[in-house]
Amino acid sequence: MLLMTVQLFAQEQESAVTQSMHKSGKITVVLVCAAVILFGLLFFLFSIEKRLKKLERKSATKN
Numbered sequence: 001m002l003l004m005t006v007q008l009f010a011q012e013q014e015s016a017v018t019q020s021m022h023k024s025g026k027i028t029v030v031l032v033c034a035a036v037i038l039f040g041l042l043f044f045l046f047s048i049e050k051r052l053k054k055l056e057r058k059s060a061t062k063n
Helices: 002-010 016-024 026-062
Strands: none
Touching: 016 026
């Protein structure tokens, strides 16, 4: 497995799409959008977890 990663790092040729996105500055837009989506999902999951804990505590006190 380690040998495969070393071989991959040796290939530094970038594709035409990657080069054109770097030149036009659109790669930052793609990265920002991906980060916003990731943080949104994490926020959503943590808010659901918080609500579940609140409901669990509420149901435990009723029993």
